[in-house]
Amino acid sequence: VLPKRSLFENKKIRFLSDEERTKLVSTCYMKFENGRRVYKFGAFYVFLLYTGLRLGEALALKWSDIDLEKRTVSVSRTIVYIKDRSKNDGSKTLVDQASTKNGLSRIVYLSDMAIVALEDLKKQMGYSPDGYIMQTKNKTLLYPADAYKIFQCILKRAGIEQCGIHALRHSFVSLMINNGVPITV
Numbered sequence: 001v002l003p004k005r006s007l008f009e010n011k012k013i014r015f016l017s018d019e020e021r022t023k024l025v026s027t028c029y030m031k032f033e034n035g036r037r038v039y040k041f042g043a044f045y046v047f048l049l050y051t052g053l054r055l056g057e058a059l060a061l062k063w064s065d066i067d068l069e070k071r072t073v074s075v076s077r078t079i080v081y082i083k084d085r086s087k088n089d090g091s092k093t094l095v096d097q098a099s100t101k102n103g104l105s106r107i108v109y110l111s112d113m114a115i116v117a118l119e120d121l122k123k124q125m126g127y128s129p130d131g132y133i134m135q136t137k138n139k140t141l142l143y144p145a146d147a148y149k150i151f152q153c154i155l156k157r158a159g160i161e162q163c164g165i166h167a168l169r170h171s172f173v174s175l176m177i178n179n180g181v182p183i184t185v
Contacts, residue, residue, distance in 0.1 A: 014163045015170035021049065025113075027158035029120075038157075041142070041150055043120035044134050045168065050113040052172030055144055055165045056080060060096050061133045066118060068110075076105035079141060094141050 016024060028042030048058055053075065060077035067073075078099065081092040110118070121133050134142045151165050177183060 013170050014167040015174045016049075016160070016163075016167060020158075020160050021171060023158040023160055024049065024154065027154050030157075037124065039150065039154055040124050041134065041147070042154065043117040043124060044147070045151060045154060045165075047114055047117035047121065047133075048165065048168040049171055050111050050117065051108050052169050052176075053108065054078070054169060055147060059132070059134055059142055059144060059147065062129075063122075063127055063131055063133060064129050066110075066133070068115065068118070071110040071115065073108045073110060074105065075108055079144060081144075094143060096141065 025046050028039055028046050030038040030042070032038060044058070047053075048055070051058070051073065053061075053073075056078040057075050059079040061073065061075070065074045065076070076098065078097055080095055080097050082095045084091045084093055118133070125131075125133065125135060128139075131139060132141060134147070136142055148165060152162060155162055176185070
């Protein structure tokens with residue numbers, strides 16, 4: 001049986017406008033009157049916006065993958081859900097997998113905004129060379145679903161139309177194209 005044609009229809013690609021990007025960054029770094037961040041993980045979304053990484057790739061990043069002197073990040077892992085077949089309850093386990101979506105490692109160059117976001121994450125999350133750049137209080141992986149919920153809260157507060165985190169990747173690409181970087185890069 002052939003799959004339904006609707007599964008193959010092109011979806012509209014969403015990216016953030018200049019105004020929306022400004023609102024997003026401002027909201028991510030917003031502080032309470034006492035000086036504490038409204039969104040502890042806010043800098044993570046700025047990092048995604050200015051690197052174009054997929055959510056799973058960024059969640060799998062460890063501080064040892066980042067070279068601030070060379071302004072690069074080595075992307076070679078991703079976070080995935082694995083169905084636990086030993087149980088019949090449909091439960092899934094979060095796994096740091098040594099591969100990216102296309103199976104290749106790559107180096108991503110860091111912009112000034114990405115560096116600032118990383119330095120902010122160091123302050124907010126703490127630094128351990130073998131630790132993840134994004135982690136919970138218990139030093140465990142942040143679930144992609146939790147990262148998505150936080151992102152939706154940030155969008156709502158910023159007054160930006162709801163969209164997925166992948167829109168940050170599309171926004172990064174649109175920034176690169178607008179700055180004259182060839183689409184093949």
